[in-house]
Amino acid sequence: MKLNEISDKDGSVRSSQRLGRGIGSGCGKTAGRGVKGQKSRSGVSINGFEGGQMPIYRRLPKRGFSNAFFKKDYNEVSISCLEKGVQFGKLDVTKPITAQTLLKVRIIRRIRDGVRILGGSxxxxxxxxxxxGSSKSALDSIKKAGGAVKIVEG
Incomplete structure (x- = not known):
């Protein structure tokens, strides 16, 4: 195979709809834009405009606070997911299970800010x-089964 022979699979790339090419094309005359006016032209951005009235997003007061810069994004893993890993022979319960272990056996796709265990079973x-981290129900369930959870940072 040569570089000039590489191409997409047949049917994988569709050509874009040609607009305004007559009544027989199915998208002629108004080209799918309806009828006259500002919204039928290109480059229109009037979302939120209320005809001179003060828009609702400016009438209502600002509320709340988002601490997104310092927010932690954890991988959430349930106990049932860990049980499936043991059942299929992916996880070894004799060794400590860390985020690296879960990544290696593909229970999580990437390590974000850490792993948090959730209960439910x-x-x-x-x-x-x-x-x-761990939820209280998950912690109780693991301790009842004879296991242990060590909380580590990051």
Missing amino acids: EAQSKFYLEVS
Whole structure:
């Protein structure tokens, strides 16, 4: 195969709809834009405009606070997901399970700000976890099964 022989698969690329090419094309005359006026022209940006009236997003007061800069984005892993990993032989419960371990066995796709364990089901295996956080129900379930959770930062 040569560079000049490389092409897309047949049918993978569709040509764009040609607008305003007569009544037989199915998209002639108004070209799918309706009828006359500002919105039928190109380059229109009047979303939120209320005809001279003060727009609703300016009438209502600003509310709340978003601390997005310092917000943590955790990978959330449920106990049932860990149980499936043990069931399919991907996770070894004799060794501590860390974020790197979960990444290696493809339970998580990437390590963000850490891993947080969520409950929702009872743990049957003895898990020894080193994670960034855990819900109270998950912590209770793991301790009841004989495992342990060590909270590590980052």
